[in-house]
Amino acid sequence: MNIIRNKVNHYTHWHFNKFILNEINQKDEVLEVGSGFGEYTFEIAKNTKSLTSIEIDKYKYNFQIEFRNMFEYENITIINKDFNKIDLNKKFDVILFCQSIGFFSNNTIKNSITNLLKKDGKVIILDLINNNIFNLNRNIMKKRRKGKNLIYYALKDAQYFLIKNIPDDKRDEFSILLNKYYKILKKLKYDDSFYDVYKYEIKNSNDIKYFESFFKIKKHIYFSNIFLIPLILISRYKSLYFISKLDKLFKIKFLSFKYVKILYRLL
Numbered sequence: 001m002n003i004i005r006n007k008v009n010h011y012t013h014w015h016f017n018k019f020i021l022n023e024i025n026q027k028d029e030v031l032e033v034g035s036g037f038g039e040y041t042f043e044i045a046k047n048t049k050s051l052t053s054i055e056i057d058k059y060k061y062n063f064q065i066e067f068r069n070m071f072e073y074e075n076i077t078i079i080n081k082d083f084n085k086i087d088l089n090k091k092f093d094v095i096l097f098c099q100s101i102g103f104f105s106n107n108t109i110k111n112s113i114t115n116l117l118k119k120d121g122k123v124i125i126l127d128l129i130n131n132n133i134f135n136l137n138r139n140i141m142k143k144r145r146k147g148k149n150l151i152y153y154a155l156k157d158a159q160y161f162l163i164k165n166i167p168d169d170k171r172d173e174f175s176i177l178l179n180k181y182y183k184i185l186k187k188l189k190y191d192d193s194f195y196d197v198y199k200y201e202i203k204n205s206n207d208i209k210y211f212e213s214f215f216k217i218k219k220h221i222y223f224s225n226i227f228l229i230p231l232i233l234i235s236r237y238k239s240l241y242f243i244s245k246l247d248k249l250f251k252i253k254f255l256s257f258k259y260v261k262i263l264y265r266l267l
Ligand SMILES: C[S@@+](CC[C@H](N)C(=O)[O-])C[C@H]1O[C@@H](n2cnc3c(N)ncnc32)[C@H](O)[C@@H]1O
Pocket: 033, 034, 035, 036, 037, 038, 039, 040, 054, 055, 056, 057, 060, 081, 082, 083, 084, 098, 099, 100, 103, 197, 198
């Protein structure tokens, strides 16, 4: 397996991540919900006191465990549980939802704020903003990847983000780990119940307002790139590069595709 250092993927990813890292400091105890393969987890853990990662999918959880142990991240706790039923005896400075808020009901979110967030803590949400584009993309992917499981492709995307978190001389070890998981994930059979875990809704603005209403101070950062998406058909990497450059210049809400929300100071 040849791991390519995909600069463009890095560029867009780190562009989003930068806004999250700006809000986190070395003293924070962070809870990340729906952490996937650890796309954001490991970089954030490098910049904070401790990180607790909750992931319901057992393959993603196993991968995170192996990645953590292989690259010696000592401040990460990884938990394989359903966040809707979680009972942690601890409060956090930051609760982070990276593309995962849509899996949870308002009730779960309210409970997590009450039971898991410190009084002066923050909630950070990174997500997509446009249902239509997201659904279109998902339907195209489903057709193109018919019969294959999405989780295999999720790891393919995640590898670009994860490689940034390891030193150059450990790339071979990373490659072996990836290959092992590609083999495991490729063998998984397509099964509708498997997709239940991936049932994902983009919260509409009313839902977002519901949990925003618990906070006094809200910051929103929008990434405007929707008008450039057709370019992806020409050259994915070139267009992503321009998209990220333009995102930096124009953060216009009505054209935006992704956003980061920072909610802090409870009422
Ligand atoms: C769209 S992925 C996002 C992964 C990663 N945070 C990222 O931004 O690339 C959402 C993740 O939430 C996880 N998830 C869904 N429902 C969950 C639940 N009830 N408890 C914990 N994790 C859940 C899924 O398994 C999936 O890995």
